[in-house]
Amino acid sequence: MEIIQQDIPHIQNSLLGWYNANKRDLPWRRHSNAYYTLVSEIMLQQTKVATVIPYFERFISRFPTVYDLAAANDDEVVKLWEGLGYYSRARNLHAAVKEVVAIYGGQIPNRKTEISKLKGIGPYTTGAVLSIAYNQKVPAVDGNVMRVFSRIFALEDDIAKPATRKKMEEVAELLIPDHSPGDFNQALMELGATVCTPKSPQCLFCPVNDSCLAYEKGLEKVLPIKKKARAPEKISIMMYAVTFNRKLLVVKRPASGLLANMWSLPTEDRMEEMPHLQQVEEYCEINGYSAKISKDIYYFDHIFSHRHWKIVLIPIELDQPPEFLPKRSIWVEQHAISDFAFPKVYLKALEQLGYRN
Numbered sequence: 001m002e003i004i005q006q007d008i009p010h011i012q013n014s015l016l017g018w019y020n021a022n023k024r025d026l027p028w029r030r031h032s033n034a035y036y037t038l039v040s041e042i043m044l045q046q047t048k049v050a051t052v053i054p055y056f057e058r059f060i061s062r063f064p065t066v067y068d069l070a071a072a073n074d075d076e077v078v079k080l081w082e083g084l085g086y087y088s089r090a091r092n093l094h095a096a097v098k099e100v101v102a103i104y105g106g107q108i109p110n111r112k113t114e115i116s117k118l119k120g121i122g123p124y125t126t127g128a129v130l131s132i133a134y135n136q137k138v139p140a141v142d143g144n145v146m147r148v149f150s151r152i153f154a155l156e157d158d159i160a161k162p163a164t165r166k167k168m169e170e171v172a173e174l175l176i177p178d179h180s181p182g183d184f185n186q187a188l189m190e191l192g193a194t195v196c197t198p199k200s201p202q203c204l205f206c207p208v209n210d211s212c213l214a215y216e217k218g219l220e221k222v223l224p225i226k227k228k229a230r231a232p233e234k235i236s237i238m239m240y241a242v243t244f245n246r247k248l249l250v251v252k253r254p255a256s257g258l259l260a261n262m263w264s265l266p267t268e269d270r271m272e273e274m275p276h277l278q279q280v281e282e283y284c285e286i287n288g289y290s291a292k293i294s295k296d297i298y299y300f301d302h303i304f305s306h307r308h309w310k311i312v313l314i315p316i317e318l319d320q321p322p323e324f325l326p327k328r329s330i331w332v333e334q335h336a337i338s339d340f341a342f343p344k345v346y347l348k349a350l351e352q353l354g355y356r357n
């Protein structure tokens with residue numbers, strides 16, 4: 001492997017020296033606490049540090065220990081995650097911490113074989129917790145680290161392929177020093193987040209520019225190679241804001257699939273292309289609604305990682321109470337809407353309807 005040809009101790013020292021002088025003061029770095037590391041690493045997946053900080057602080061102030069989180073109600077955990085997206089992370093974290101309390105006496109396990117079996121804990125989080133909280137020499141390879149390795153070692157492997165992650169973990173194993181594995185992994189992540197950024201790497205200010213093959217060859221904006229994922233599938237969605245007596249009908253989504261168990265508005269997807277009014281009339285007929293259909297129809301888009309919802313949001317004001325309600329639905333007074341955890345797409349809808357500022 002080409003890495004062998006580079007001066008590993010020099011890269012280690014340059015990166016650690018830079019990290020110690022420049023690391024950001026982040027709330028989860030102020031104490032050595034495996035629980036804080038676990039929560040922060042799960043929140044940071046697919047999410048920027050600046051977004052995570054207030055969520056982390058609120059979460060830890062409400063659930064300061066694994067015991068507090070394990071004893072919490074699922075809805076409250078998800079409510080504190082509201083707006084952070086990828087809600088299965090919150091549910092998996094909750095389940096993992098319950099296992100920590102039930103099986104490991106409240107201690108986040110410090111063995112790879114144990115921690116990696118906890119719900120939702122993949123190789124990256126395993127490596128991050130073991131190296132940062134327990135100072136073990138275990139790789140923690142995320143997108144930032146793959147980008148940095150691709151550039152320093154001029155690796156042309158497609159980082160979108162799962163096999164490339166394995167190769168990057170082998171690179172990390174060669175590179176992580178015995179004496180500071182946690183700091184070294186964090187230094188790599190920090191370099192990727194602040195200096196070796198995706199579009200504008202700051203090579204002139206980079207602590208490892210004298211060892212970087214991409215910089216030497218002028219490839220820093222060419223690497224890493226990442227073949228484009230397919231564009232998210234476009235799906236037509238009808239959302240209904242059904243009100244009666246100034247109460248809004250909210251529905252808990254199914255227990256599995258997209259946005260599982262989150263609160264929502266009644267939603268129909270994969271709609272045929274037909275006039276909206278006709279669809280709404282059919283919807284009212286099926287649900288036994290006698291209603292006024294508002295002329296204020298809202299159109300907006302929301303893009304998930306694999307789906308692109310093209311949404312038509314229609315207010316329906318009922319003249320009389322319906323004979324039956326959809327499964328898992330309840331009426332909510334306007335002032336109580338904020339007590340429920342809605343994913344971002346429904347928060348957007350509630351904003352358009354004037355239920356949130």
Ligand code: SF4
Binds near residue numbers: 148197201204215
């Ligand atoms: S020199 Fe440039 S491309 Fe190389 S690691 Fe540093 S910032 Fe990234």
